[in-house]
Amino acid sequence: MRGFLSVYKREIISYFSTPLAYVFLVIFLFFSHWLPFQRNFFELRTASMWLFFDGLPLLFIFLVPAMAMRLWAEERGSNSIELLFTLPITVPAAVLGKFFAAWTVLIIALALTCPMVLTVSYLGNPDWGPIVTGYLGSVLLAGAYLAIGSFFSSITRNQVIAFVLAVVGCAVFLYAGSPTVLGVLHRAFPMGVVEAVESLSFRGRFEDMQRGIVALRDLAFFVFLPAGWLAANIVVLRRR
Template sequence: MNSAVANIKTIAKRELSGYFASPVAYVFIVIFLLLVGFFTFMVGGFFERGEASLTLPFFVWHPWLYLFLVPAAGMRLWSEERRSGTIELLLTMPITPWQAIVGKFLASWIFLALALALTVPVVITTNYLGNPDNGVIFTGYIGSLMLAGSYLAVSCMTSAITRNQVISFILSVVICLFLILAGWPPVTRMLEIFSESPRLVEAVAAFSVMTHFEGLQRGVLDTRDIVFFLAIIGFSLFTTGVIIRGHRAG
């Protein structure tokens, strides 16, 4: 077990340094912060609102920002390994495939967490201007991190499907978009047309990340929401493993 942790750490360290060895990390962080700033202050009307809360002006944009940025950060995870052939090197090392999958996923998640952590000045500003409920802000950050992790796991899965990063990106955007829109009335209405059973419609709607994220934005730390996000991550990473095994089996 110790060696498993050590292997995951080694792989995560390499992957993380890979982000910073190229301009990817810096471009990503700068774009992310610019967009967060723009949506929070210009579109979200942070100042005009006159309330010391981050829920509406700040966190509400995250599912949409992540929709494009997280697949961009995750699209190379496995497709690059396959394209360059390093996957052969990695998987003939004395490690199990899941150690590699978890290691690479964690590295990207840590990277996204780092980008998210750089938005802390917004929190400081809010605290300077008023007296926000920092508990709510904290759960908001937890939710945002979970959301990023879920999208990332999906990107991890799509990047294992193809060695083409563009295809990997588009597939993961589509799946993440579905996760956002699953509970949206137009989508549920469409499902009602095709299916008589309200159960199915409810089941699909339950897959929406929005309902689970909203709870956390409002400061409700519900285990079910956390379990939901962790389940998406677990399922996606498991599927990644199955896909990689499938490629190897030919």
């Protein structure tokens, strides 16, 4: 893994020495807190973070690709990729270094939503299980979106294209499990296909975690799916 730490460090410095991380954090914190209140958080009359977590998959669909689009497209666009890969840094180390740096920023963003936790604990006696697993699910979901975004960023030197493709990619994986999509599929395909599509979706798994259910197969899914996208990312960069 030669070069992983140096790439990781450089990326983190780059996020926080430019407005990038701050703009991202402010926008994310604003919308992640605004959404539950806009959806009548108080009228729910329960001290739970359900509404908060429920809004995240949609919010992430736009914000995570915005974070991921620069990862490789910028590097290609400014040609600094030629510098990066003529240093003794291997492709997997560079891909993972960038991925984990961006994921770190996303995890910091989630950690900064603690006022929400304080709010529900002030308002009542929240059930801590679903809050912990909800956060776990959010971190994993962000990582999965990020891996998809990182892949699409590596296939183009245009950041706008990378963003659009990543949004579509993430949306496909999120909404594949929605009842509407599954209903349509059910009319045309055998049950096996419908079940396969549903099992590829983030939706059901994230909802389970929101409810406090952490199944081993869901954890495995959130490890192997991003790993697959990152492996594809490595293959693309090796074929430069």
